[in-house]
Amino acid sequence: MAEEARSLVIVRSREVPEIEVRVWENQLRCHLSFYDDSGDYHKHLPVTDANWLAACKYLWQKDKENLKARLTKALQNKEIFIRIGVTREWQGQVWRQISGVFSFPDWLKGKCFSNLGYDFNDYV
Structure with missing residues (x-):
């Protein structure tokens, strides 16, 4: 997104993004950092994708210690595209x-946020 004229862009990540998940102001917050194919570094961008948030919340509740490792594994050996708005x-x-x-x-093998019990009122 070197050219700041667009409000929405889809980029391909060079590798599995660096994943950060933590509680802040009593809400689970998710951020990703990654290099795109152009070599631009996108640092600490908040994630609002319902599927990603549902997976994070589900893993936070079921397997917090392995959350990052499991998300990383789910994205390994795949072409990863990230929509930035x-x-x-x-x-x-x-x-x-x-x-x-x-x-x-x-990475979700056909599942979506509803399969993971995500409620939009959760305000992850």
């Missing part, structure tokens, strides 16, 4: 965020 204006500017994490083959 911008937020609405806040404090006079817009912020980049990840609104989709996709892979070929599918």
Whole structure:
């Protein structure tokens, strides 16, 4: 996203992104950092993708110690595409965020947020 004229872009990640999941202000927060195919580094972008958040919440509750390792394994040996968009204006500017994490083959193996018990009222 070197050219800041677009509000939505899909990039291919060179490798499995660095994953950060933590509790902040009583909510589970997920961030990814990665290099895209152009060599641009995308650091600590918040994730708003419902499937990713559902997987994070599910693993946080069921297997917190292995959460990062399991997500990393799910993305290994796959082509990874990440959709980056911008937020609405806040404090006079817009912020980049990840609104989709996709892979070929599918890292979720055909499942989606509803299979993982995600409720949009959870405000992960």
